[in-house]
Amino acid sequence: MAQDLKDMVERELEPLLETYRHLHTHPELSYYEKETAAFLTERLTELGYEVTQGVGRYPDPEHVSYGLVAVMRNGNGPTVLVRTDLDALPVEEMTGLPYASSVRTTDKTGADVGVMHACGHDIHMTSLLGTATLLSKLKNDWSGTLVMIGQPAEEVGAGAKAMLEDGLYTRFPRPDYVLALHSHASLEAGKVGHRSGYALANVDSVDITVRGAGGHGAWPQTTKDPIVIAARIVVALQTIVSREISPFDPAVVTVGSIHGGSKHNIIPDEVHLQLTVRSYKQEVRQHLLDAIKRISEGVALSAGVPEDKLPIVEVDEENYTPATYNDPDLTTRVVQVFESAVGLENVVEVDPVMGGEDFGQYSLPDRKIPIFLFWLGTVSAERAEAARTTGAALPSLHSSQFAPAPERTIATGVLATTSAVLDLMKR
Numbered sequence: 001m002a003q004d005l006k007d008m009v010e011r012e013l014e015p016l017l018e019t020y021r022h023l024h025t026h027p028e029l030s031y032y033e034k035e036t037a038a039f040l041t042e043r044l045t046e047l048g049y050e051v052t053q054g055v056g057r058y059p060d061p062e063h064v065s066y067g068l069v070a071v072m073r074n075g076n077g078p079t080v081l082v083r084t085d086l087d088a089l090p091v092e093e094m095t096g097l098p099y100a101s102s103v104r105t106t107d108k109t110g111a112d113v114g115v116m117h118a119c120g121h122d123i124h125m126t127s128l129l130g131t132a133t134l135l136s137k138l139k140n141d142w143s144g145t146l147v148m149i150g151q152p153a154e155e156v157g158a159g160a161k162a163m164l165e166d167g168l169y170t171r172f173p174r175p176d177y178v179l180a181l182h183s184h185a186s187l188e189a190g191k192v193g194h195r196s197g198y199a200l201a202n203v204d205s206v207d208i209t210v211r212g213a214g215g216h217g218a219w220p221q222t223t224k225d226p227i228v229i230a231a232r233i234v235v236a237l238q239t240i241v242s243r244e245i246s247p248f249d250p251a252v253v254t255v256g257s258i259h260g261g262s263k264h265n266i267i268p269d270e271v272h273l274q275l276t277v278r279s280y281k282q283e284v285r286q287h288l289l290d291a292i293k294r295i296s297e298g299v300a301l302s303a304g305v306p307e308d309k310l311p312i313v314e315v316d317e318e319n320y321t322p323a324t325y326n327d328p329d330l331t332t333r334v335v336q337v338f339e340s341a342v343g344l345e346n347v348v349e350v351d352p353v354m355g356g357e358d359f360g361q362y363s364l365p366d367r368k369i370p371i372f373l374f375w376l377g378t379v380s381a382e383r384a385e386a387a388r389t390t391g392a393a394l395p396s397l398h399s400s401q402f403a404p405a406p407e408r409t410i411a412t413g414v415l416a417t418t419s420a421v422l423d424l425m426k427r
Contacts, residue, residue: 001141002341002419008134009415013407016130016414019043020406021099023122027088027115029105030153031058036086036125037066040150043129044070047136049148052172056152056162059318063153067163069172070148072136077144080424081175082417083359084121084128085154091116094400118402119155120183120378127181127376127413134418142425145173157203157321160361169369177330177370177424178362181413184350184375185397188384189408192338192416193350193375196331200324200373201250201278202285203356208233208273208296209312210260212305217265224305227260230271232299233311234258237275240291251288252278252354278354280323289315322360327370334372334420341419342412350375376413378404 028036041051049070056065066086092114093101103115117123132148149168153159169175187193210233212226234255245251253275260271275292279285296311338347363371379387379394383405387394395401 005134005341005415005418008137009130009411012130012133012414013411016126016410017406019129020122020126020410023125024117025099025101025103027101027103027117027122028086029090029107029115030087030156030158031063032105033066033086033152037068037150037152040086040125040129041068044132044148047132048072049132049136055166055168056159057166058158058162065159065162065166066152067159067166068150069168070132071172072146074139074146075143077142077425078176079145079147079173080421081147081149081178081362082128082131082421083149083151083178083180083362084124085159086125086150086152087121087155087159088115089118089155089398090114091118091398091400093118095403097403116400118398118400120397120402120404121154123183123376123378123404123406123409123413124181125150126410127417130410130414131417131421134414135421138422141427142422143427144425146421146425147173147175154358157319157358160358164361175369178372179334179417179420180359180373181376181417182357182373183378183397183404183409185378185402186394187348187350187375187377188379188381189377189405190342190412191346191348191377192342192412193348193377194326194331194335194338195350195352196326196328198280198323198352199326200352200360201280201354201356202282202323203321204277204285204289205316205319206275206277206289206292207314207316208275208292210271210273210296210300211309211311212267212269214267214269217267220267223267224303225267226269226271227267229300229303229305230258230260230273232303233273233296236295236299237292240288240295244287244291245284249284250278250280250352250354251284252276253288253292278356280352321356321358322364324357324360324371324373325363325367326372327363327367330370330372333423334374337419337423338374338416341415374416376409376416378409380405
C-alpha cells in the first residue's frame with residue numbers, strides 16, 4: 001500500500017505544483033481570505049465533498065469569516081478532521097522566484113503593505129488538497145467521516161476560536177482525531193518532525209500603560225517620570241522567569257515595544273509597553289500574568305505614584321492562543337505510520353518551541369479530543385548542505401526570503417497526511 005500511495009502522489013504532483021504556485025502568487029491577509037476560500041471550495045466540491053462556506057464568528061462584526069468545512073461521509077467509522085490555514089502575512093516577498101508574490105494591499109491601519117505566504121500556508125493548503133484528492137479515490141480503503149477545514153485568521157490567533165464558536169463541533173461531525181501539518185524552515189524537505197506533549201506555547205499579548213505626572217525635563221523633581229518607571233518595570237519583569245518560575249517550566253516574558261515622550265526636554269505623562277508572554281502550562285501562564293501586574297504596580301508605588309494612577313495592565317484575551325499539546329497516544333500511532341510511509345530515516349523528533357499558533361484550540365476544553373500537529377521539512381537538500389557547511393542561517397518562517405522546495409515538500413506532506421488518515425480510518 002505504501003508504494004501504491006507514493007505512485008499516486010507522483011501522478012498528482014504536477015497539478016498540485018500548479019495549485020501551489022497559484023496560491024503562492026495570490027496571498028490574502030487575515031480576515032480577507034475570500035478568494036483563497038473560494039478556490040479551495042471549488043476544488044473540494046469537484047472532489048465530491050459537501051462544502052459549507054462562511055463558518056466562523058468573530059467578536060468584531062466588521063470581520064467576515066471565510067472559514068470552510070468540507071465533509072465526506074463513507075460509512076461507519078471514526079471521524080477525522082484535517083485542518084489547513086488560509087491566511088498570508090504583510091510581508092513583501094524578496095525571494096526572486098518566478099512565481100513570487102507581487103500582491104500589495106492596504107492593511108487595517110491604512111498602510112500599504114506587500115503580502116506573502118511567508119509562513120507556508122500555501123504549502124499547507126496544497127497538501128490538504130492533495131490529501132483530499134487521494135482519499136476521494138481510495139474510499140474502498142477507509143471508512144468513517146472525513147472533515148477537511150480551511151481555517152482563516154491563524155496569523156492573528158482568531159480563526160480556530162471563531163470556527164469553534166460558530167459550531168464546528170456541533171453543526172458538523174465532531175472529530176475523534178484532529179490532524180494538521182506546519183512548514184518547518186530548517187528541516188530538510190522529505191522529512192517530517194514530531195513532538196509528543198507540549199509542542200507550541202501559550203501566547204499572550206499584554207499592554208502596559210505606565211502613568212505618571214509630566215513636566216519640564218529641567219525640573220524632574222516636580223514630576224513622576226513614567227519613562228524611568230517604565231525602565232524599572234522592564235528590568236524587574238526579567239526576574240519573573242529567572243526567580244519565580246521553575247527552571248523545568250519553559251516561560252518567556254519579552255518587552256517588544258516601548259513608546260513614550262515627544263521631545264528632549266519634556267517628561268511625558270504616559271509610557272506604553274507591549275509584551276509577548278509565552279508558556280506551556282496554564283498555571284505557569286496565570287502566574288506570569290499575575291506577576292506582570294503585581295510588579296508593574298509595585299514599581300509605580302515605590303516611585304510615589306498614587307494608587308489612582310497605577311499602571312494599567314491589559315491582557316488581550318481575545319487573541320490569546322493556547323499551547324498545542326500533541327496527544328501522546330495519537331502521536332505515537334501516527335509517527336509509526338510516518339516511519340513506514342516516508343522512511344524511518346526521514347522521521348525525526350524535534351524540540352518543542354515557544355512559538356505559537358491557534359491549533360491548540362481544537363483540543364479544548366480539557367483536551368477531550370486528541371490532536372496532533374507535525375512539522376513538514378521545506379529546505380532543499382542543496383540549501384541544507386550549504387547551511388551545514390558554511391554555518392549560514394536559513395531564512396526563517398515570516399521572512400521575506402522564505403522559499404520552500406515545493407516538489408518534495410508537497411509530496412511528503414500529502415503522503416504523510418494521507419497515510420495517517422488511512423490508518424486512523426482503516427476498515
